[in-house]
Every structure is written in C-alpha cells, then in structure tokens.
Amino acid sequence: MKNRHFILAALLLALAGSCSPKNEEVQDEQVEVNSPSEGLDSIAITKKDALKTDENEINPTMPLPPPVLRLLSERYPGFKQPTLSAGVRAMADAHEQGPYIVRGDFNGDTRQDYALQLQQDRNVIVLAILDAGNGNWDVHELQKDILFNDRGELKSLYYLYLTEIGEEIMDPATNEVFEAPHDAVSVGIEKNTTTYVYQSGSFEAYSPR
Incomplete structure (x- = not known):
C-alpha cells in the first residue's frame, strides 16, 4: 500500500x-x-x-493663421516679433489688445482681420492684413521705421491697440470728429497715436479723440 x-x-x-x-x-x-x-x-x-x-516652423511666437504666416514669410523673409522697450510695455498695458497683434473687422465685411508689428533686419514694420475670403489675404503696410538701438539691442518703440467701431476719431486736416465706421488700428509711440481707418480700399491716418 x-x-x-x-x-x-x-x-x-x-x-x-x-x-x-x-x-x-x-x-x-x-x-x-x-x-x-x-x-x-x-x-x-x-x-x-x-x-x-x-510647432510653427515659421514663427512660433506669433499667434496667426498658418496661411498668414506663410504670406509674411514670402514677403518679409526672416521676419520675427520685435523686442519692445520697457516704456512701451507700460503704455500698452492700458489696452486689452496689443502691443504686437490686434484682431478686428477693419473693413466691415464681418471677417476677422489682423494688424501686427514685425521686425525685419533693422526695421519695424506695421501691417494690416485683411481676410479677403476664399483663402486670400490683402496686406497693407501702414508704417515702417528703424528700430531703436538700446545699447546694442534693437527695440521697437511702437505699440498697437484696437480702436473699436463707434469710437470717436479726429481728422487732423479739418479738426472734425467722426465715429469709426468699423474697427480701426491704432499705433502708439510715446504719447503720440495714429489711428488707421480703412476707407475706399486703403487705410487713412487719423488721430484718436
């Protein structure tokens, strides 16, 4: 067993x-x-x-649609976002939009347009870019100036902000005041400001009230 x-x-x-x-x-x-x-x-x-x-290989610091960035790269090779002087930043803080880019309907067609400042070589360039529809964009050069040399570092003295539809604008040629027919681009430098209003196919320069 x-x-x-x-x-x-x-x-x-x-x-x-x-x-x-x-x-x-x-x-x-x-x-x-x-x-x-x-x-x-x-x-x-x-x-x-x-x-x-x-990643945006063209310019990762600018929040713009890719077609706009490609267009800027073609027209302004090597462009980048400029460095602002300390005084400009302090003045720009008073506005909701800017100081580099503003968005609005600048020509009254209900599509979103853009305005921005960019650096190319030693220049600062202020542009308005209008959405023309069907993937097309119209570029308008509003201002161009030489960057400020701050002890060897190139800086922009400009800041952008939005002037909204209905805000008062003055025509410096006649001193007449009128309301903005649609959103406009305001460009400030120190205490001086120029407001660009789109009229009859181009931007005209005025002064804010």
Missing part, C-alpha cells in the same frame, strides 16, 4: 514538473514587461513627437 502511495505521488510530481515550464513559457511570450527606464524613454519620445507636430 505504501509503495502504491509512493508511486502515485511520484507520478503527480512528474506531471506537475512537465506542465509548469510550458505555462511559464506561454506567459512570457504573451506579456512583455519593459524596464522602468525603457518605459520612461517611450513616454518622452511620444511627448517630443506630439510637440513637434504642433
């Missing part, structure tokens, strides 16, 4: 031993566990790739 029990136990142990490696082998093939460092590397690569697809 003891011999039978001993033989039965030996058979059970042999069967368990022969099945166990196969089960472990199947589990190893089905589940692949990376080391902690490999897992972190894969996460880092995913994040870098995601950021790379969202």
